[in-house]
Amino acid sequence: MPGGHRVTESTRVRVFGIRHHGPGSARAVWRALAEFEPDTVLIEGPSDADPLAASAASDDLQPPVALLAYATGEPGTSAFWPFAAFSPEWQALRWAILHDADVRFCDLPAAQQLASGTEPGQDRPDPLVALAAAGGYDDFEQWWDTVVESGTPDDDHDHLADFDAITEAMAALREDTELDDHTARREAHMRQVLRATIKAGALKIAVVCGAMHAPALTGKLGPAAPDARLLKGVPKVKTSLTWVPWTHSRLASASGYGAGITSPGWYHHLFTQRQDTITRWLTRVARTLREHDLPVSSAHVIEATRLADTLAALRNRPLAGLAEVTEATRAVLCDGDDVLLEFVTRTLVVGEALGTVPDDTPTVPLDADLQATSKTLRLKRSAQNKALDLDLRKQLDLGRSRLLHRLRVLGISWGVPRTSDVRSTGTFRETWALQWEPELSVSLVEASRWGTTVESAAHALVLDRAGDRDATLAHVVDLLEEALLADLRDAIPDLLRSIDTAAALDHDVAHLMAALPTLIRTLRYGDVRGTDLSSLAHVADALLVRICAGLPAAMTGLDTDAADALRREVDAVHAALALRDDTASTQRWLDTLTVIADRDGVDRILTGRTVRLLRDMGRIDEQDTAVRVSRALSIGSEPAAKARWIDGFVGDGALLLIHDRALLTLIDRWVSGLHGQDFVDVLPVLRRTFGGFEATERATLGAILRGSAAVRTVTHVDVERGRRATAATALILGVRA
Incomplete structure (x- = not known):
């Protein structure tokens, strides 16, 4: 042998x-x-x-x-x-x-x-x-x-x-x-x-x-x-x-697979298509490009096939391989465009296909439950990244949402939330990107220690994390939001008790403010998901009382970085209370802001912000606002402090300046009156303030200010300077003035 x-x-x-x-x-x-x-x-x-x-x-x-x-x-x-x-x-x-x-x-x-x-x-x-x-x-x-x-x-x-x-x-x-x-x-x-x-x-x-x-x-x-x-x-x-x-x-x-190959899609084609291999492959490429509205004809396929065969002959190879086919694809079907070639490589040469295993394959109970639930909800595992738009008013879509949120709790990212291209219908709309990765099988095994079903495992994991002695108030509140999205109703009472405990032990006003917006946001899901959140409103009210009691003192004596961070928390709480639309809570919050607006020792960016918020809510009128702005920009304060007040007041408020010409003029005169080093000192703050506006908003403000400048120029003409400028221009152009 x-x-x-x-x-x-x-x-x-x-x-x-x-x-x-x-x-x-x-x-x-x-x-x-x-x-x-x-x-x-x-x-x-x-x-x-x-x-x-x-x-x-x-x-x-x-x-x-x-x-x-x-x-x-x-x-x-x-x-x-x-x-x-x-x-x-x-x-x-x-x-x-x-x-x-x-x-x-x-x-x-x-x-x-x-x-x-x-x-x-x-x-x-x-x-x-x-x-x-x-x-x-x-x-x-x-x-x-x-x-x-x-x-x-x-x-x-x-x-x-x-x-x-x-x-x-x-x-x-x-x-x-x-x-x-x-x-x-x-x-x-x-x-x-x-x-x-x-x-x-x-x-x-x-x-x-x-x-x-x-x-x-x-x-x-x-x-x-x-x-x-x-x-x-x-x-x-x-x-x-x-x-x-x-x-x-x-x-x-x-x-990263050690024994991997460069072109599994190509190899699958070689194995399954024994006759006219190259022609059939290039036909697939052409069909894929046409599906994306690219002009590829049968003539292109014929020419690409001839080119691939010619390249193989020039290189003394018996048949065209992937190298020759790729070059023919680039030159003929992609018209030399490497971006299109990369698309072909990703879509076909590497390709994407997801295998299947029998239902009786040995697996952990958690995976078996997921497979059964997925089949009921008509969710099929696919290696392709697909968008899934859900309308939570429909029972099927609501069930899908619950499952995907429960999997996210378990760290199984089969679905990832994304921004929808579909016109939004408020909290009733969710959009997910679905893609099954092989590694998720390991994640399922890892998560199986928490329970035998997706719901029980997610419930156990949420409560375990909430019971961690190092869990912060904001962390527990985030867990509550996840539990509501995942419809883990049995976990909600325990989570609410954990929030009460964490809030009682946490005396940092910034931590309380960081937790409140998430609490209020979760209230929105009650109408959609049918969850009783009456006890959650009580927790939010108690948290707001503690915030309002401690915020004036917490704002005193802060450095610049701490004041900037607290400003963001103030904005978040203000927006959350506006979303809740509860009169008693809103009035308590505005009363606190009124105290801060008149308080000494508070960073100017915070006082400027509170004045702006009070104005927007109608707590102070236009005349009072103008007085406060004038006072903030008056003589006696450092230019940098004035700039921070303007940053707090004007930040994200381009429309305010566009429609309130008197306020814009007041700020314009202050900036125009700065000299030398004062202007240099305040420039970074002003650049940050106005740089945050949209390009169209900046253009509108510039047009308004140029118009005002034109009016002032007409009323104050310097004849002698104009004569010199005219003479210089004539000399440059070579004409007689």
Whole structure:
């Protein structure tokens, strides 16, 4: 038998060294297995996943999928072994099941790999670069794409000989390569599994593994003692394994996957489209571009195909590969536009597809509940980023909103809130961006310790966080808002008690002010979600009383940074009270602002702000406002203090100045009267104040002020200066004045 594969007189072993996730390798493995007809197939993968191999017989297990292994009790310690339709390992698994061959995994158990902290794919050997370079290619991706992936050997081709040649090439590369300890243990374990399989009576054994491991499993295996010593004492952890959906983008090397490939979408096309491969691919590209209203015709596809074939011929390659197709796409279909090419690469070359797993796949109860609830709410997991607009007046949309908010509480970001492009309908409208990421399977396992259903887990987690001794008032209030959005009604009484306790212990007025807007905002959800929030109004009232009692003293003696921060809190509380529209609360707040407006020792930005808020609410009239502005800008105060008063009063108030010409004139005269260093000192504050206005608002103010300046200029003409200016202009133009 060629290649020295005979192990005993009665047992034959063939080692098929493959490239992970290579469509050419996948096709060759299937044909080689059909030619060899083994009774046992060993596949590179965690050997403690053997009980899951039979799941590949289900039509509901559709790649891309991955074996997920996680440390029982510590789901954060986890690893994935991905499989695509074009993965040789997946095709070997399917062949063995369809042909009633025994199939098992032969790599180190996940229990040992998790304990070592080494993720699958991290030890991909670099010597493959040398093999590609020997073939005249820049990297082995291009070499393998041309030699194997894009090849189309006929049915009479000797696939066993191809794998023998690959093994010999890898053996030559390994001569100058020193194996790391982890790789050595992996290969020792593979040999031990192979020995056990032979001892169990297998007659024809096929081993499907990474090409670099093939020489270690070929020929005589030698004594088992050295391998046993190498594996002795290897640490392990208790591990749970299951199948989870995977995506093409997570197979890409750009995602950080160690054994990743650059073009999973392209490889899937190579594997599934054997006839007219290039033409069909470029047709897909053209269709995708046309879907985005880009002018691409059949003539473009024909020309791009010719260009790709011509480039392959110029480079002495039997078929056009991804490099040639990409260049043809850029030149013909994208008209040289690299932005369009990047779109094609992201959408098609990498591509996106989400696999599926059977409903009876072993999983944690929390995941099973999520799947059942998602099916009821007609929410389908998808790898594509899709917008979901919800109208909370509809029961289906309200249920979807509750589920997505509960998942966010658990740290499972299947949906992310976003700003809607649809015309808003107030608090009844929510918009989400939905995208299922494979890593969310691990998040589900991590969250399962809080409960067996999404609702119970979210409820337990919220109460646990609220009970943390380091939880601040603002944090507990945020938890209450999350609980209301997630409709965790049973948690609300406990959260309200936690808020009462935290508020009683927190004497910092700034902390109380930071919590109040969130409390008031949560009151808005009562009408939409049917939650009784009467007790929440009582908490908000009590919090406001404490704020109003302590705010005047808290505003005294602050430095600039602290005053700026407190100004933002004042604005937030004022806006929240306006949203609540409660007369008693509003009057209490305005009474407090009136005290602050006349109080000494308060930073001028705060007094200016309180005057502005009182004016906007009608507590002080226009005449009183003008007097206060005039007093603030009068002689006797430092220019910088005056500028801060103006910043507090005018900030975000361009319309106020546009419509109140008298107030604008007053400020304009003060600024115009500044001289020398005074103007330099106040300029940063004034720039911040007026720079916050919209461009159109600044332009309007400028036009108003220019008009006023024009009027003043007409009434005060300096004839002598005008005569000199006219003479100078005439001299420059070369005309007689």
